Amino acid sequence: MKDQLTEGLQLKNEDQFPTVRFLKCPKCAQIFTASLSGSDHCPKCNSAFDGPEQETVLLVENHNGHVLISIQTSILRIADQQNLKQQVDKIISESPKSIAFEFRSAAYLDSALMNILVRTTHELSQVGAVVYVISSNPQVIDGLNSVNLDQVLKVCTGQAQYQQLISMQ
DSSP: OHHHHHTTOOOOOGGGSOOOOEEEOTTTOOEEEOOSSSOOBOTTTOOBOOSOOSOOOEEEEEETTEEEEEEOSOOOSHHHHHHHHHHHHHHHHTOOSEEEEEESSOSOOOHHHHHHHHHHHHHHHTTTOEEEEEOOOHHHHHHHHHTTGGGTSEEESSHHHHHHHHHTO
């Protein structure tokens, strides 16, 4: 019976589909979707997008099994999201007590980042480990609250609060 149901069915791996970014041209105010390569030009006036071109900087620290991933810049490129995902997969394979994501410059968390948080929370919850998000930006925290992620991971508004929580574990 199962073979009949799945015969001819193709399942898609959602990790292969990028999140769409929208940009606003600073010259003509045209709103357009960003390219996957990171090289973005306005389709109306052909102006180059003056957004950050630098690669995302990830700092990873391990303090007695509590891993802190500090994301120093905004994650705008697909390659940066994949790099973060690979780092998280490596950390999960090492069985940490907790993983904390510190978003230092993020103005918001897009669906790809939320997917990484959900997947990490799911995997770590199976072994009793905890996921933290550290951000002082109210928009980031509101985004987590709006999809109820604050119910399944721990949200901290700063490093001091995070350090206090892991010291109690």
